[in-house]
Amino acid sequence: MASISLKRLNKTYGPLTVVHDIDLEIADKEFIILVGPSGCGKSTTLRMIAGLDEISGGELRIGGDLVNDVPSKDRDIAMVFQNYALYPHMTVYKNMAFGLELRRAPRDLIDAQVTAAADTLDISHLLNRKPKALSGGQRQRVALGRAMVRNPAVFLLDEPLSNLDAKLRGTMRSEIAKLHKRLSATFVYVTHDQVEAMTMADRIVVMKDGRIQQVDTPQQLYDRPVNIFVAGFIGAPPINLLPATIARRGEQFVAIFDAQELPLPSHYDKARIAAYEGREVVLGIRPENFHELPPADIPQQHLAPFTAIADLAEPMGSEVHLNITAGGRNLIARLSPRFKVTIGSEVRLIADTGQVQLFDKDTERSILH
Amino acid sequence: MRWLRDMWTKEGPGIPKDAAKKHGLALFADIICREWWEMVKLNLLFILASLPIVTIPGALAAMASVSVALVEDRNVYLGRDFCAAFRKYLWQATMAGFIMSSAIALGIYATVTYASLATGELVFAVPLAISLAVTVFICVLACHDLVLMVMRDLPFGQRVRLAALASLAHPLPAIGAIGFGAALWLVHILLYPISVFMPATLNFSLGMFAVTFGVHRAAVESLSKVTSMRTSRESGAGAVARRSMNANGGSLRCIRIQSPGYSSESLPRSP
Numbered sequence: 001m002a003s004i005s006l007k008r009l010n011k012t013y014g015p016l017t018v019v020h021d022i023d024l025e026i027a028d029k030e031f032i033i034l035v036g037p038s039g040c041g042k043s044t045t046l047r048m049i050a051g052l053d054e055i056s057g058g059e060l061r062i063g064g065d066l067v068n069d070v071p072s073k074d075r076d077i078a079m080v081f082q083n084y085a086l087y088p089h090m091t092v093y094k095n096m097a098f099g100l101e102l103r104r105a106p107r108d109l110i111d112a113q114v115t116a117a118a119d120t121l122d123i124s125h126l127l128n129r130k131p132k133a134l135s136g137g138q139r140q141r142v143a144l145g146r147a148m149v150r151n152p153a154v155f156l157l158d159e160p161l162s163n164l165d166a167k168l169r170g171t172m173r174s175e176i177a178k179l180h181k182r183l184s185a186t187f188v189y190v191t192h193d194q195v196e197a198m199t200m201a202d203r204i205v206v207m208k209d210g211r212i213q214q215v216d217t218p219q220q221l222y223d224r225p226v227n228i229f230v231a232g233f234i235g236a237p238p239i240n241l242l243p244a245t246i247a248r249r250g251e252q253f254v255a256i257f258d259a260q261e262l263p264l265p266s267h268y269d270k271a272r273i274a275a276y277e278g279r280e281v282v283l284g285i286r287p288e289n290f291h292e293l294p295p296a297d298i299p300q301q302h303l304a305p306f307t308a309i310a311d312l313a314e315p316m317g318s319e320v321h322l323n324i325t326a327g328g329r330n331l332i333a334r335l336s337p338r339f340k341v342t343i344g345s346e347v348r349l350i351a352d353t354g355q356v357q358l359f360d361k362d363t364e365r366s367i368l369h
Numbered sequence: 370m371r372w373l374r375d376m377w378t379k380e381g382p383g384i385p386k387d388a389a390k391k392h393g394l395a396l397f398a399d400i401i402c403r404e405w406w407e408m409v410k411l412n413l414l415f416i417l418a419s420l421p422i423v424t425i426p427g428a429l430a431a432m433a434s435v436s437v438a439l440v441e442d443r444n445v446y447l448g449r450d451f452c453a454a455f456r457k458y459l460w461q462a463t464m465a466g467f468i469m470s471s472a473i474a475l476g477i478y479a480t481v482t483y484a485s486l487a488t489g490e491l492v493f494a495v496p497l498a499i500s501l502a503v504t505v506f507i508c509v510l511a512c513h514d515l516v517l518m519v520m521r522d523l524p525f526g527q528r529v530r531l532a533a534l535a536s537l538a539h540p541l542p543a544i545g546a547i548g549f550g551a552a553l554w555l556v557h558i559l560l561y562p563i564s565v566f567m568p569a570t571l572n573f574s575l576g577m578f579a580v581t582f583g584v585h586r587a588a589v590e591s592l593s594k595v596t597s598m599r600t601s602r603e604s605g606a607g608a609v610a611r612r613s614m615n616a617n618g619g620s621l622r623c624i625r626i627q628s629p630g631y632s633s634e635s636l637p638r639s640p
Contacts, residue, residue: 135383
């Protein structure tokens with residue numbers, strides 16, 4: 001049982017508070033990812049869980065036990081660092097065995113554990129080599145293997161893929177996800193890459209300025225962001241955020257942007273929207289919610305024409321990222337690669353408002369969720 | 370200090386899993402390049418362990434044990450493995466070392482004697498050739514015996530028989546390895562005093578590694594024969610046991626076949 005509980009956890013350096021009273025419950029065997037921009041306190045939080053940074057206030061429990069003052073080595077955790085932190089003078093085998101050696105584990109056990117971890121990670125052929133001969137991906141596997149041999153209840157991974165090239169990062173992402181399923185351990189993973197977070201996590205913790213913004217499943221974060229920061233952080237290309245005014249049209253509400261009316265779907269809570277009638281809000285619309293033609297699978301009442309000026313087309317192979325300007329705002333639309341457009345000319349698109357987000361302009365919190 | 374940082378962070382070329390395996394001299398050079406520092410430490414350990422003189426055979430066996438691990442690309446905890454092997458093989462190696470070194474000394478004495486006689490009478494060239502061949506054969510046999518000793522626990526007689534068979538089957542790699550070891554010492558002598566640190570740093574361990582590398586394949590083949598013989602004997606015994614069971618109306622009788630001193634370690638890989 002390796003659930004982790006953070007209650008009003010904070011970290012201060014003199015007058016500077018870098019983590020503000022975080023509350024977080026991580027279930028046993030869960031893969032949770034802390035994500036956020038640099039300096040948001042995600043690594044500090046991880047290091048406090050690891051016992052590498054002292055906890056300034058609050059409670060940290062692992063498996064139900066209060067571990068605020070428990071040394072790192074006694075917390076039954078293993079950590080994988082961004083730079084792998086392999087000992088350059090030791091072979092891969094010795095790097096992996098080091099933790100067990102320190103604990104004076106029997107040699108047979110060490111051998112069995114190292115061999116098993118090496119087989120799992122497909123690095124058996126590297127066991128007698130030194131890190132200097134290994135590629136980034138191989139080093140990363142060794143670092144994972146070193147964490148695995150101790151058979152810990154909790155794995156803490158601090159941006160383990162940041163030093164890898166894009167292709168290898170993609171491969172290792174899926175391997176770590178598979179590894180989590182195989183090991184059935186609790187994984188706490190820190191990254192600033194929202195693609196990593198979206199593809200691997202059971203739940204994502206979005207952090208900003210030392211505070212948790214939202215904790216939810218990847219899809220929920222994408223579909224129901226609680227504020228502008230989460231909406232903007234999750235998704236690539238990022239969500240288009242436009243100033244709009246709410247107006248009533250009969251029983252329905254519309255968001256007016258650049259003199260273009262975008263009907264708000266009827267399934268949204270009208271009472272919440274009504275409070276903003278006549279007021280300016282921030283309208284969020286994802287790039288994939290623009291279409292060159294009306295899609296057949298989306299109800300007509302959710303579709304509205306949207307006119308803009310085409311600035312730049314970025315062909316991505318499977319799609320085109322079309323940079324457009326409307327109302328003095330730059331927007332991005334994800335369109336079919338077959339869609340032909342003349343740069344500098346007006347382009348008529350269809351906006352699917354069924355998935356739009358509305359945010360309070362002052363508090364930046366979602367009006368809908 | 371950048372080189373120090375690079376040691377930790379700079380990525381290497383990587384080692385492909387399906388890369389073609391090196392063989393022969395390429396593998397020999399590759400292992401030396403990779404493990405040269407381990408060999409320096411091994412050399413120092415050997416010198417330390419040999420200081421009481423009478424412990425030289427034990428130290429040689431311990432060095433051979435570590436060298437076998439290097440040849441087989443197994444992980445080595447140098448100090449711990451060396452000491453463990455030294456303790457384990459001290460008596461066996463001392464006994465075998467006494468017998469082998471006596472035989473070699475006798476062979477050298479006979480060769481030198483016949484060589485001096487052959488200068489006077491040509492008829493002594495025949496015993497000279499025989500004694501020289503026998504001495505070389507004993508040297509090769511001693512190399513195989515030492516490596517077999519650290520690869521598998523076998524009774525002395527069986528081990529010597531296997532070593533003799535291996536020496537007959539594959540004498541050239543062992544002779545080459547002995548020649549390599551001799552060349553190391555020759556270089557040391559020729560380049561003295563530039564090479565003054567060679568014995569303290571590499572000569573013993575590199576020489577032993579060369580011997581181990583040279584005889585390893587033959588040793589593996591000999592041991593695999595023992596294993597196959599043992600397996601066939603066991604399967605034969607199994608058939609006897611089954612027949613016996615049938616004769617006794619199905620009552621179970623345990624028949625245990627055991628080769629004395631034969632451990633159940635898996636066979637080492639051949640380089």
